[in-house]
Amino acid sequence: MLLHGSCAAFQGAGVLFLGPSGSGKSDLVLRLMQEGWQLVADDQVLLRDGNGPMADAPPSLAGMLEVRGVGIFRNLPHGPAPLRLVVELGPQNSIPRLPLPDSFALPGGNLPRLRLNAFEASAAAKLSLALAAAEARLQQCAGAFAA
Incomplete structure (x- = not known):
């Protein structure tokens, strides 16, 4: 299955970024x-x-x-990754302040899903916390990964 999106991995755990053109997928991966x-x-x-x-x-x-x-770069280090999280990128006014747990259906199973604005200065830090929560390395008392 081929999707319009981008993907990056941290310590072997992949995060799939979805959103319309210009939503910041490539910028966030960079x-x-x-x-x-x-x-x-x-x-x-x-x-x-x-x-x-x-x-x-x-x-x-x-x-x-x-x-x-700037342009399109090639021959960058890359590789496949098992997905652990799906992030839908959108404008700030579409992002819930305190999201409820949500999921996204993909071949191979459902994954946790959240929505973020890619252009926030804190987007990369938020993703690191979200991935840690999705992998149960961090716990929440409220929010997208709260039990």
């Missing part, structure tokens, strides 16, 4: 790469079931990243 995350795919994400949802880049786009205003 910022995450500067924080030690690895590129999985940009613009198109190939999804498959491999003991759970797996993400990879289609061969024609592997290792490529569009940096708006």
Whole structure:
């Protein structure tokens, strides 16, 4: 299954970014790469079931990243990753302040889903916390990952 989106991984755990063109998918992946995350795919994400949802880049786009205003880079370090979280990117006024737990159906199973604004200065930090919560390394008393 091929989706319009981008994906990055931290310590082998993938996060799938979905949203319309211009919502900040590639921009956020670029910022995450500067924080030690690895590129999985940009613009198109190939999804498959491999003991759970797996993400990879289609061969024609592997290792490529569009940096708006600069150009398209190729031969960047990249690789497949098992998905742990789906993030829908949108405008600030569409992001709930205290979200309820939500899920997104993918081949291989349902994953936790949340909504963020990619252009917030804190977006990368929020993603690190969200991924830790999705993997049960951190706990919440309220919010998207609260039990």
